Amino acid sequence: MSLMPTHTESLKDHFLIATPALSGGFFAKSLTYICEHNALGAMGIVVNQPLDIPLTEIFEQLELDTQHCTTDQAVLAGGPVHMEHGFLLHDVAGSWESTVQVSSDIWLTTSKDMLAAIANGDNTGKTLVALGYAGWSAGQLEDELADNAWLTVPADAEILFETPYDKRLQAAGRRLGIDIHLMSNTAGHS
Numbered sequence: 001m002s003l004m005p006t007h008t009e010s011l012k013d014h015f016l017i018a019t020p021a022l023s024g025g026f027f028a029k030s031l032t033y034i035c036e037h038n039a040l041g042a043m044g045i046v047v048n049q050p051l052d053i054p055l056t057e058i059f060e061q062l063e064l065d066t067q068h069c070t071t072d073q074a075v076l077a078g079g080p081v082h083m084e085h086g087f088l089l090h091d092v093a094g095s096w097e098s099t100v101q102v103s104s105d106i107w108l109t110t111s112k113d114m115l116a117a118i119a120n121g122d123n124t125g126k127t128l129v130a131l132g133y134a135g136w137s138a139g140q141l142e143d144e145l146a147d148n149a150w151l152t153v154p155a156d157a158e159i160l161f162e163t164p165y166d167k168r169l170q171a172a173g174r175r176l177g178i179d180i181h182l183m184s185n186t187a188g189h190s
Contacts, residue, residue: 011037011141013103015159015172016044017151020183026080031169032134033089033155035102042136045087045108047128047160048168050074055118055129058086062112064119071118074165078130087133088114091161092125105157126161151176 016032032044053075059066078087088109093101097111117124136144144150151173159171173180 011042011152013106013155014152015155015175017153017169017172017176017180019148019151021147021149026077027134027149029169031159031172032079033106033160035089035100035108035133037141039138041138042141044134045076045078045089045128045130046134047076047078047089047130048165049077050165051077051131053131058129059115059119062115064116066119069119069121073129076128076130076165077132079132079134081133081135083132085132086110086115087130088127089130089160090114090125090127091157092123094124103155106155106160126157128161151178 011034014034016034018027018030018032022028022030027046030046031048032046034042034044036043051074055071055073055075056066056069058075059069077083089102090107090109091105093099093107094109094114094117096109096114099107099109099111101107114124114127115129118127141150145152153172153175156172156175159168159175163171170180
């Protein structure tokens with residue numbers, strides 16, 4: 001007999017706000033955008049932890065022409081899984097080789113053709129580039145939620161694409177009506 005519910009509400013297109021229960025390790029003070037969540041598990045991109053790597057360095061490593069490039073954005077640490085792979089969250093659909101639609105206004109692309117377009121200065125809309133992703137096996141995220149490791153809130157494109165990296169976690173907390181800085185690392189269970 002399984003104690004897991006037969007139906008789990010999907011958190012796709014939601015933010016996961018790390019609580020103080022995750023005070024150590026990769027996810028401490030992280031804000032994660034969930035791209036997929038179903039009975040098999042979940043996948044997301046951490047969106048508030050910039051690496052000390054400018055996007056132009058990635059372009060150079062991939063030998064992309066940057067003659068018309070106007071971006072100086074940082075690359076994000078998207079998660080501890082496959083940190084050698086790039087993931088792009090963006091707000092314009094495009095016709096990229098490997099893209100999935102996450103919500104009505106957010107897409108996830110993993111193909112080099114979009115990076116080449118950005119390097120070339122083409123207008124690809126607002127884009128976040130991350131190395132790696134966060135992944136959870138079946139039931140793992142639900143267990144972490146039950147242990148008060150995360151708070152959830154529907155995602156907001158303004159927080160994702162327009163809010164400075166260091167303000168995103170606090171902005172997502174405000175959507176829940178909480179001040180992230182006042183959260184305690186002890187929580188009760190109901």
